[in-house]
Amino acid sequence: VVRFKGGDPFVFGRGGEEAEALVAEGLPFEVVPGVTAATGAAAFSGIPVTHRREAVRLTLVTAHESIKEQGPQVRWDLLGKDPHATLVGYMGLSALKGAVARLLDAGLAADTPAAMVENATTSAQRVVRATLAGLPAEVERVGLRPPALFLIGPTADRAERLDWFARQPLAGQRLVVPAREDVLAALLEAAGAEVLSVPLPLRPAARAAIGALPLTGCVLSRPAEVELLEDERTGAWWRGEPVAFCRGRAVASRARGAGWPLVEELESDASAARLVERILDRGCRGRL
Amino acid sequence: VVRFKGGDPFVFGRGGEEAEALVAEGLPFEVVPGVTAATGAAAFSGIPVTHRREAVRLTLVTAHESIKEQGPQVRWDLLGKDPHATLVGYMGLSALKGAVARLLDAGLAADTPAAMVENATTSAQRVVRATLAGLPAEVERVGLRPPALFLIGPTADRAERLDWFARQPLAGQRLVVPAREDVLAALLEAAGAEVLSVPLPLRPAARAAIGALPLTGCVLSRPAEVELLEDERTGAWWRGEPVAFCRGRAVASRARGAGWPLVEELESDASAARLVERILDRGCRGRL
Numbered sequence: 001v002v003r004f005k006g007g008d009p010f011v012f013g014r015g016g017e018e019a020e021a022l023v024a025e026g027l028p029f030e031v032v033p034g035v036t037a038a039t040g041a042a043a044f045s046g047i048p049v050t051h052r053r054e055a056v057r058l059t060l061v062t063a064h065e066s067i068k069e070q071g072p073q074v075r076w077d078l079l080g081k082d083p084h085a086t087l088v089g090y091m092g093l094s095a096l097k098g099a100v101a102r103l104l105d106a107g108l109a110a111d112t113p114a115a116m117v118e119n120a121t122t123s124a125q126r127v128v129r130a131t132l133a134g135l136p137a138e139v140e141r142v143g144l145r146p147p148a149l150f151l152i153g154p155t156a157d158r159a160e161r162l163d164w165f166a167r168q169p170l171a172g173q174r175l176v177v178p179a180r181e182d183v184l185a186a187l188l189e190a191a192g193a194e195v196l197s198v199p200l201p202l203r204p205a206a207r208a209a210i211g212a213l214p215l216t217g218c219v220l221s222r223p224a225e226v227e228l229l230e231d232e233r234t235g236a237w238w239r240g241e242p243v244a245f246c247r248g249r250a251v252a253s254r255a256r257g258a259g260w261p262l263v264e265e266l267e268s269d270a271s272a273a274r275l276v277e278r279i280l281d282r283g284c285r286g287r288l
Numbered sequence: 289v290v291r292f293k294g295g296d297p298f299v300f301g302r303g304g305e306e307a308e309a310l311v312a313e314g315l316p317f318e319v320v321p322g323v324t325a326a327t328g329a330a331a332f333s334g335i336p337v338t339h340r341r342e343a344v345r346l347t348l349v350t351a352h353e354s355i356k357e358q359g360p361q362v363r364w365d366l367l368g369k370d371p372h373a374t375l376v377g378y379m380g381l382s383a384l385k386g387a388v389a390r391l392l393d394a395g396l397a398a399d400t401p402a403a404m405v406e407n408a409t410t411s412a413q414r415v416v417r418a419t420l421a422g423l424p425a426e427v428e429r430v431g432l433r434p435p436a437l438f439l440i441g442p443t444a445d446r447a448e449r450l451d452w453f454a455r456q457p458l459a460g461q462r463l464v465v466p467a468r469e470d471v472l473a474a475l476l477e478a479a480g481a482e483v484l485s486v487p488l489p490l491r492p493a494a495r496a497a498i499g500a501l502p503l504t505g506c507v508l509s510r511p512a513e514v515e516l517l518e519d520e521r522t523g524a525w526w527r528g529e530p531v532a533f534c535r536g537r538a539v540a541s542r543a544r545g546a547g548w549p550l551v552e553e554l555e556s557d558a559s560a561a562r563l564v565e566r567i568l569d570r571g572c573r574g575r576l
Contacts, residue, residue, distance in 0.1 A: 008327045011346060016336025016446060023449045030452055033331035033409075035321045039296045043321035048304025050350070053359040058299060059347040062338070071341040072372035084360035121321075158304060161311045164318055 008036040012062045012090050036060070038088040041120035041149055045127045046162030049086040051155045056084050063089035063099050063150070074099075080106025086153035092116065093148045097136045103152070108132060113156035118148040123174040123194035124213045127166065129159060168192020169276060176210060176218040176242070178225055187272035188219075193279075200228040207237055214240030217279060221247040221268075226254040233260070243282055245275060296324040300350045300378050324348070326376040329408035329437055333415045334450030337374040339443045344372050351377035351387050351438070362387075368394025374441030380404065381436045385424045391440070396420060401444035406436040411462035411482035412501045415454065417447060456480025457564060464498060464506040464530070466513055475560035476507075481567075488516040495525055502528030505567065509535040509556075514542040521548070531570055533563060 009015025009031055022029045038060050042049045049058045061074045079087055080103040089099060096116070104110060110133035118126040130138040132152055139148075165171060170193035177185045178200050185197040196215075198206040215238070220226055226246075232238060244260040246252035248268030255263045264278055297303025297319055310317045326348050330337045337346045349362045367375055368391040377387060384404070392398060398421035406414040418426040420440055427436075453459060458481035465473045466488050473485040484503075486494040503526070508514050514534075520526060532548040534540035536556030543551045552566055 008323070008331070010330045010336040010338065011327055012338050014340065015331075016339045016443060016450070019334070019336070019450045019452075020446070028452070031331040031334070031450075033323045033327045035296070035323055036327060039299055039321045039324060042298045043296070043303075043319040046307070046319070048298040048307070050298065050300050050348075051304040052302065056360050056362055057347060057349045059345060060338075061345045072344050074344055075370045075373075078366045078369055081366055082363045085363075155304060158308070162304070162307045162319075164307075164316070 005034070006037070007040075008034040011036040011038075011060065037090060037120060037147075037149055038151075041088070041117040042151065044121045044125060044165045045115060045117050045151070046159040046164060046166075047086075047115060047151050048155050048158060048162070049088065049151065049153070051158070054084065054154045055086045057082060058086050058088070060088050060090065063092040063095035076102035077106045079103065080108040083109065083112065083154065086151060086155060089150045089152075091146065091148075092150040093139070093144065093146050096139060096150060099150075100132060100136055104133060108152075112152060113154060114150065114152045115156045115159060116144055116148055116150045118144045118146075119213070120147075120149065122213055123172055123216070125165070125172075127159065127163070129156065165192075170279060173216045173279060174213060174240070176215060176229075178219070178221070181219065181221060184219065184272050184275070188275065191272075191276050200225055202228075202232055207232070207235070211237035211239060215242035216240060217243045217245055217282075219245050219247070219275065220251050220255060223250055223254040226251060226258055226260075230258050243279075245278060293322070294325070295328075296322040299324040299326075299348065325378060325408060325435075325437055326439075329376070329405040330439065332409045332413060332453045333403060333405050333439070334447040334452060335374075335403060335439050336443050336446060336450070337376065337439065337441070339446070342372065342442045343374045345370060346374050346376070348376050348378065351380040351383035364390035365394045367391065368396040371396065371400065371442065374439060374443060377438045377440075379434065379436075380438040381427070381432065381434050384427060384438060387438075388420060388424055392421060396440075400440060401442060402438065402440045403444045403447060404432055404436055404438045406432045406434075407501070408435075408437065410501055411460055411504070413453065413460075415447065415451070417444065453480075458567060461504050461567060462501060462528070464503060464517075466507070466509070469507065469509060472507065472560050472563070476563065479560075479564050488513055490516075490520055495520070495523070499525035499527060503530035504528060505531045505533055507533050507535070507563065508539050508543065511538055511542040514539060514546055514548075518546050531567075533566060 005013045007013055076099060112132040114132045114135045115127055115129045116139050128138050128142050128144060170191040173193035175193050176196045179197050185195045189195045196210055243262040243264055244255040245264050246255050247266050247270050252263055252265035266278060293301045295301055364387060400420040402420045402423045403415055403417045404427050416426050416430050458479040461481035463481050464484045467485050473483045477483045484498055531550040531552055532543040533552050534543050535554050535558050540551055540553035554566055
C-alpha cells in the first residue's frame with residue numbers, strides 16, 4: 001500500500017500519527033520524505049528562505065492551528081522577536097490577520113517584507129507581496145484563496161529580482177497536449193507552461209490530472225483529436241475555458257463545428273515558437 | 289548549466305546568493321526545490337518533526353552560524369522558550385554543546401527528547417538519542433562525525449517505535465552489485481541495503497558514487513566480475529573493506545587468488561533470500 005501525500009509526510013502531514021497506527025497494528029512501513037510546501041513555494045516565488053547574514057533561521061508553522069481553541073498555540077510572541085528569520089505559515093489565509101497583528105505586537109517591524117503564495121508551484125500560482133503590516137489588506141484586495149501560505153522575513157523582497165517562474169513567457173498557461181506531440185510538449189514546458197501530455201482517448205488518471213486546476217488551452221493537430229476531446233470538454237471535472245489552438249484549417253473547422261467557444265487557427269505546420277507567439281497574442285496569461 | 293546541490297538550494301544552500309549573481313549578469317535560471325536535510329533525516333530516523341498537539345512549529349537553524357563572530361546570531365534564547373516545537377540544527381556537531389547550554393538557560397526542559405543524526409538517509413546513517421541535557425555527552429561517547437544534524441523536541445522519542453529505516457534486515461549495508469543482476473539488486477534494496485547497481489567495467493560516474501561512502505560488500509557472480517573490480521578495489525577512492533559475496537566456487541577462488549581479504553562463498557545459484565541470510569550471518573551490520 002502506498003499512501004501519497006502532497007509535500008512531506010512529517011511536516012504538517014500527519015505522517016507521525018499514521019506511522020504510530022501502523023506500528024500499533026504491527027505493520028511494516030517506510031517513510032519517504034518529500035519537498036514540503038514551504039521550500040516549493042520559496043523556490044517558485046524566488047524567495048530564498050535562508051540567506052547569509054539576513055535570514056539564519058527558517059520556521060514553519062501551521063497558522064491554522066492557532067485559531068483552534070485547544071492544544072498548544074503557535075508562539076507568535078516569540079517568533080516576532082527575531083528579525084533575522086523567515087517565517088512560513090501553512091494554511092495561512094484565515095489566520096493571516098491574527099498572525100500579523102501578533103507579530104507586530106511582538107515587535108517585528110511593520111515594513112518587514114512579506115508575501116503570500118496561492119497554489120504554489122503550479123500554473124495557477126499567484127504571489128502577493130507587501131510589507132508585513134500591509135499584507136492582509138493586499139491579500140484581500142487581490143482576493144487570494146486557499147491553498148495559500150505566507151512567507152515573512154527580510155528576504156521576501158528578493159522576489160522582485162528572483163521571481164524566475166512568473167517571468168517565463170508562458171507562465172500561468174496550463175495546456176493539454178496529446179502525448180504524441182512530445183517534442184512540442186517539451187518546448188512549451190521550457191517556455192514556462194504547465195503541459196499535460198496525455199494519451200488520447202483519455203484515461204481516468206489523465207482526467208484526474210487535467211481536472212486538478214483550470215486549463216488555459218488545448219493544442220490540437222488532427223481532427224480526430226478534437227473528436228476525442230469533445231465528450232471530455234463538457235464533463236463536470238473539466239475546469240476553465242481553454243482556447244483550442246488548432247494546427248490547420250480542418251482541425252479548426254472541426255473545433256468550431258463541435259462548439260468550442262474559443263478557437264485559434266494556426267498553420268498546419270506551426271512550430272512551437274509560432275505557437276508560443278500565438279498563445280501570447282491571445283493574451284491569456286495567468287490571473288494576476 | 290545545471291548546478292546540483294544536496295538538499296534544497298534555498299535552505300542553507302546559498303541558492304539565493306547564486307541566483308542574485310545570475311540576475312546581476314542577466315542570465316536566466318530556474319530554481320528546483322529539493323528535500324532538505326531536516327525532513328530527510330526526520331523521515332529516515334522516524335522522528336515526525338510536526339505532530340498534532342505536540343510539535344506545532346518546526347524551526348531550522350544552521351547551528352554553525354552561531355559560533356561565527358559576525359552577522360546575526362541564532363536566537364537560542366527565544367527558541368528555548370517554546371516546548372511545542374521541533375528544532376533542527378544543520379551542521380550541528382561543533383555547535384551542539386553551546387546550543388544545548390543556551391536552550392537550557394532559556395528554560396527548555398532538560399529531559400526534552402533529542403537526537404543527533406550522522407550521514408542522514410544513507411547506509412552510514414547513525415542516530416544517537418538522548419535527553420536534551422544528555423545529548424552532547426552521548427554524541428561524544430559514540431563519536432559521531434560530520435555531516436550531522438540535531439533534532440530537539442517532544443517527538444524525538446517517537447523514533448523508539450518509528451525508526452523503520454534502522455530496523456530493516458540489511459540496514460547499514462552498502463553493496464556493489466553488477467547492473468546485470470537487476471532483480472537481485474531490487475530484492476537487496478527492499479531488504480534495506482543501499483545498492484550500487486553499476487555496469488562493469490566501472491565508469492567515472494560509478495566510481496564517484498561508490499567512493500562517496502564506505503562499502504560493506506560486493507556481490508560477484510562471475511569470475512570476470514572479480515577481474516573487472518580487481519584494479520578498482522585498490523584505488524584510493526575505494527572506501528571500506530567490503531566482503532566479496534561470491535556465487536560459485538570458481539568466483540570465490542578467483543577472489544581469494546586476487547587477494548580479496550574477505551571472501552564468502554555461496555552456491556552458484558544462491559537466491560536473494562540466501563544472500564540476505566549470509567550477509568546477516570557475516571555480522572557486518574551498520575556501525576552502531
